Amino acid sequence: MSGDVMVITEHMEGKFSDVSFELVGKARELAEAFGGESIALVLGGGVDASVFASHATLHVADAALNHFNPEAYARVIEALVKERSPRLVMFGWTVIGMDLAAWLSGRMGVPCVAYAKDVRVENGALIVSSQAYGGKLIAEVSPEGEMAIVACLAGSFPAEAGHGSTQATVIPSPVDLGGLKMKFLEVIKPEAGDVDITTQTKLVAVGRGIGGKENIELAEELAEKLGAVVCASRPVVDAGWLPRTRQVGKSGLKVKPKLYFMLGISGAPEHLEGMKDAELIIAINTDKKAPIFNVAHYGAVADLFEVTEAMLELL
Amino acid sequence: MHIVVAIKHIPSIADELPVRHNNIDFDSVDFVLNEWDEHSIEQAVLIKEAVGGTVTVIGVDVIGELDNALHLALAKGADRAVKIAAEEPGADSHQQAKWLAEAIQNMSPDLILSGVQASNDLDGQLGPLIAAYLDLPYIGGTSAIEVTNGKAMVLKEFPGGIGMRYEIALPFVAGVQAAPKPPRYAPVSKVRQIAQTAKVETIEPGEGESGGLRFLKMAPPVVTGHAEMIQGTAKEIAARIVELLKSRGLL
Numbered sequence: 001m002s003g004d005v006m007v008i009t010e011h012m013e014g015k016f017s018d019v020s021f022e023l024v025g026k027a028r029e030l031a032e033a034f035g036g037e038s039i040a041l042v043l044g045g046g047v048d049a050s051v052f053a054s055h056a057t058l059h060v061a062d063a064a065l066n067h068f069n070p071e072a073y074a075r076v077i078e079a080l081v082k083e084r085s086p087r088l089v090m091f092g093w094t095v096i097g098m099d100l101a102a103w104l105s106g107r108m109g110v111p112c113v114a115y116a117k118d119v120r121v122e123n124g125a126l127i128v129s130s131q132a133y134g135g136k137l138i139a140e141v142s143p144e145g146e147m148a149i150v151a152c153l154a155g156s157f158p159a160e161a162g163h164g165s166t167q168a169t170v171i172p173s174p175v176d177l178g179g180l181k182m183k184f185l186e187v188i189k190p191e192a193g194d195v196d197i198t199t200q201t202k203l204v205a206v207g208r209g210i211g212g213k214e215n216i217e218l219a220e221e222l223a224e225k226l227g228a229v230v231c232a233s234r235p236v237v238d239a240g241w242l243p244r245t246r247q248v249g250k251s252g253l254k255v256k257p258k259l260y261f262m263l264g265i266s267g268a269p270e271h272l273e274g275m276k277d278a279e280l281i282i283a284i285n286t287d288k289k290a291p292i293f294n295v296a297h298y299g300a301v302a303d304l305f306e307v308t309e310a311m312l313e314l315l
Numbered sequence: 316m317h318i319v320v321a322i323k324h325i326p327s328i329a330d331e332l333p334v335r336h337n338n339i340d341f342d343s344v345d346f347v348l349n350e351w352d353e354h355s356i357e358q359a360v361l362i363k364e365a366v367g368g369t370v371t372v373i374g375v376d377v378i379g380e381l382d383n384a385l386h387l388a389l390a391k392g393a394d395r396a397v398k399i400a401a402e403e404p405g406a407d408s409h410q411q412a413k414w415l416a417e418a419i420q421n422m423s424p425d426l427i428l429s430g431v432q433a434s435n436d437l438d439g440q441l442g443p444l445i446a447a448y449l450d451l452p453y454i455g456g457t458s459a460i461e462v463t464n465g466k467a468m469v470l471k472e473f474p475g476g477i478g479m480r481y482e483i484a485l486p487f488v489a490g491v492q493a494a495p496k497p498p499r500y501a502p503v504s505k506v507r508q509i510a511q512t513a514k515v516e517t518i519e520p521g522e523g524e525s526g527g528l529r530f531l532k533m534a535p536p537v538v539t540g541h542a543e544m545i546q547g548t549a550k551e552i553a554a555r556i557v558e559l560l561k562s563r564g565l566l
């Protein structure tokens with residue numbers, strides 16, 4: 001068993017995601033504590049892999065990995081992890097890492113920590129803080145055994161520390177990538193046409209607390225008075241109350257408006273990922289323990305309908 | 316076509332979450348169906364409606380109250396309900412997935428669905444673990460699955476509204492992010508009726524194996540910042556917000 005820390009990086013359309021750099025920066029620090037090396041793993045061609053501050057970068061440039069293919073990625077990672085026996089394997093808790101981390105854990109029989117916010121080494125032991133229960137509780141856990149997998153929430157570590165120019169070593173795929181059950185077919189881009197919420201300076205964001213499609217109008221009215229545009233959390237979009245183009249968060253869009261006015265959104269980590277850098281965040285929620293109040297600049301424990309009606313009277 | 320949906324009964328995050336011995340105080344919380352399981356059930360029933368077949372819903376009964384969730388699934392169109400009677404509220408995903416994988420293996424499924432994640436998936440989600448134990452591939456974050464001729468067309472979501480389409484040979488495991496349609500509503504009367512007549516099969520759990528996480532501490536997040544709270548009636552709150560926006564040049 002080595003003291004190495006392996007990072008599974010991710011990229012789309014030739015660009016690595018921020019979380020890849022965040023993980024590499026953290027991996028360097030952890031590898032030093034374990035007396036090993038940080039190894040960035042890049043899967044798929046069409047990217048410049050020599051952009052990390054890792055001790056080493058391995059690049060499996062096989063074309064079958066150019067687009068994310070969960071099965072192909074999983075098999076290659078499993079083989080490389082078996083071959084190299086790192087102390088720690090790091091994924092992002094992203095739409096990519098979420099497909100891989102627990103699967104690898106089940107295959108290898110090594111512990112996995114999801115929703116990780118912080119990873120550290122104390123007296124040689126690995127300690128992970130994990131943001132469970134929709135952000136309402138932080139669990140501090142120590143994975144048993146000599147190897148562990150952690151999947152970290154995006155935005156948990158500074159990305160700067162991960163940028164560098166370590167020359168990537170191209171290696172052949174350790175497994176045969178023919179005969180896979182999963183075949184990538186195509187990328188589907190979102191339809192243009194709706195307002196672009198990422199360019200708005202003011203947003204009124206509605207969550208499940210809005211209660212139904214018939215109430216969206218009220219939010220629209222408030223938005224109009226404020227010179228804002230309405231956006232939403234995921235459940236509102238899943239329910240069909242607003243189009244996908246209005247969704248903010250992990251699987252939606254990242255926004256950074258001057259005003260983010262929130263009605264009935266709890267503040268789940270997946271939503272925060274998309275808006276936590278807004279300049280002024282005001283949240284209305286009936287639950288005084290809603291996690292959003294730890295992030296908002298101003299908050300009120302109140303019924304969103306009453307506050308909205310009262311604001312409409314004033315505006 | 317046999318579709319198996321693995322569901323998870325989890326502590327409700329809508330309520331207070333009291334902590335005891337470095338974990339949730341399971342006696343003082345309500346358990347609910349993981350919200351993404353509603354989508355995986357819907358997805359399964361949609362496939363059944365399109366191509367025929369049966370839907371089996373299975374879950375680990377961690378506190379002995381899973382029947383409600385199973386009845387609801389039956390009311391929405393599932394054909395068969397199975398519970399693994401473990402009564403271990405602290406059973407982690409690894410443990411549950413081991414039990415589920417064992418039971419599912421005997422069902423010869425063509426497709427296994429689960430919710431993309433659950434809020435208590437500290438050691439990872441059920442779907443990829445079941446896939447690993449059954450030596451099947453896993454794909455999560457799906458928003459549409461269509462089945463034809465032993466293959467599935469799967470749409471997986473990526474940030475920013477981007478989707479990627481895959482063709483996948485059956486069987487495999489998918490973690491459903493959203494069904495192509497909002498989960499259907501089952502009238503209370505129908506659920507009640509099913510509760511009276513339906514048979515939920517019970518399986519005893521086999522060997523479980525935990526995910527190997529030692530819990531050192533569990534607590535609400537240490538808040539580095541907290542919103543400045545605006546007190547008062549709705550009118551007073553509204554007035555203060557408007558004043559705030561004006562003072563910031565936002566109105």
Ligand SMILES: Cc1cc2nc3c(=O)[nH]c(=O)nc-3n(C[C@H](O)[C@H](O)[C@H](O)COP(=O)(O)OP(=O)(O)OC[C@H]3O[C@@H](n4cnc5c(N)ncnc54)[C@H](O)[C@@H]3O)c2cc1C
Pocket residue numbers: 095206207208209210232233234235236247248249250251252253263264265266267268269270271274284285286287290302303304305431432456492
């Ligand atoms: C892979 C993945 C990606 C995801 N991506 C995203 C994403 O991009 N964006 C996103 O938002 N979510 C995303 N989610 C979902 C996320 O986990 C949460 O489920 C979601 O953000 C919750 O939305 P919400 O706050 O509107 O709903 P809830 O968590 O249900 O919160 C509703 C809130 O409304 C409050 N409320 C109710 N009634 C009232 C009232 N009358 N007045 C005031 N307050 C009221 C309640 O107290 C509660 O806090 C993703 C999840 C996964 C698994």
